[in-house]
Amino acid sequence: MSQQEDRSEVWERYRDIKWLMEIIDLPLCLDRLNIEMSKTTGLNWEGFCPDHMLFKGCLPSDPRWYINTDTGETCCQTEGRGSNILFIAARLLKIPNSQRVSEEDCEKAISFLAGRDISENDISFLRTQSLLKRISCPKKVSVTPGKRYVDEIEKGMKTGYLSSQAINYFLSPVGKPQTNINIDTLKHFHVFERTTGKYVNRATIPIIMMGKVEGFVAIDILGKQEWIKLHPTLEEKDYRKTVYPGLYAGFSKKDIVYGYDECEKNADFIILTEGAREVMKLWQEGFKNSLAILGAYMNDEQILLLTKLAPKKVVLMFDGDGPGRKISQKVKERLEKLFTVEVVELPDGVDPKQLDRNQIHFFLEKAK
Numbered sequence: 001m002s003q004q005e006d007r008s009e010v011w012e013r014y015r016d017i018k019w020l021m022e023i024i025d026l027p028l029c030l031d032r033l034n035i036e037m038s039k040t041t042g043l044n045w046e047g048f049c050p051d052h053m054l055f056k057g058c059l060p061s062d063p064r065w066y067i068n069t070d071t072g073e074t075c076c077q078t079e080g081r082g083s084n085i086l087f088i089a090a091r092l093l094k095i096p097n098s099q100r101v102s103e104e105d106c107e108k109a110i111s112f113l114a115g116r117d118i119s120e121n122d123i124s125f126l127r128t129q130s131l132l133k134r135i136s137c138p139k140k141v142s143v144t145p146g147k148r149y150v151d152e153i154e155k156g157m158k159t160g161y162l163s164s165q166a167i168n169y170f171l172s173p174v175g176k177p178q179t180n181i182n183i184d185t186l187k188h189f190h191v192f193e194r195t196t197g198k199y200v201n202r203a204t205i206p207i208i209m210m211g212k213v214e215g216f217v218a219i220d221i222l223g224k225q226e227w228i229k230l231h232p233t234l235e236e237k238d239y240r241k242t243v244y245p246g247l248y249a250g251f252s253k254k255d256i257v258y259g260y261d262e263c264e265k266n267a268d269f270i271i272l273t274e275g276a277r278e279v280m281k282l283w284q285e286g287f288k289n290s291l292a293i294l295g296a297y298m299n300d301e302q303i304l305l306l307t308k309l310a311p312k313k314v315v316l317m318f319d320g321d322g323p324g325r326k327i328s329q330k331v332k333e334r335l336e337k338l339f340t341v342e343v344v345e346l347p348d349g350v351d352p353k354q355l356d357r358n359q360i361h362f363f364l365e366k367a368k
Ligand SMILES: [Zn+2]
Pocket: 049, 050, 051, 052, 060, 076, 077, 078, 079
């Protein structure tokens, strides 16, 4: 299974390019980018990896690079590296060429591929158009996590083991303000602890979509030094990373919103947050209509899922800090053509996990 682009904010924003694929002339684009193709029939076309040199320092010897003509996703089998045509165009158009791709590089590459100037407003319009098409013809959720992971998670859910260290982590995470997420809430959400294997010393939160386990969020429950010392295989860079099976097994969070199964349909409002723990805390405080987008960007599939719940209103409640406000602004831009959207502005340094019922009510009122 191929490794995806670095999970940067730019990649999150431009990993889904179906809206772009709908307006470009792919054969012409490949030709203009000097990409040599060996097969251009069917859904997956085949050719020579165009940015192989940048990553491997040599030209590809065989045509083992594939592009999905529907999604624009690409894969170099020699490298085991996945990407998409937009990122590749952005790389090839840079002078000098380089691996790193910025927001501006993507904007330039979009105009190049489309063969005309495309503004930020156009992008927003195209995304919504593409989405509206798919709302009338909903695509089925197509996540296939490795069976071994599913078995392990289901087994863990049954045992439900949680050490006092894990409970303490949720109650008052190291170096963070108190959250008061209690043991009953953890049990309700099937949180369990991994005691062996890759995710040892982590609290594991299963992600259940339509009755099926589709992945998990794993959070280390120890301090940094202890974690490195006790962890059998992983290196420092993996510290505290939230993981999903599919980084290794073809899973992506794109068809997932945390809390989906529990969320009421046709509710007066749905609260949208960043992470699973926010959903837990809001649920604990009596707000059962909470969902988490699990990251810094909301993609089309997640928005489709939200439309299926048909809330009368969507309330955004992200962290009261720079990144949180940025996410909030971006999500608002994506949602306001489809829903009534309200934004809760939390004070600096405050995140939803710290709030009790009364405080949540206060901020909800203020957002109106
Ligand atoms: Zn390659």
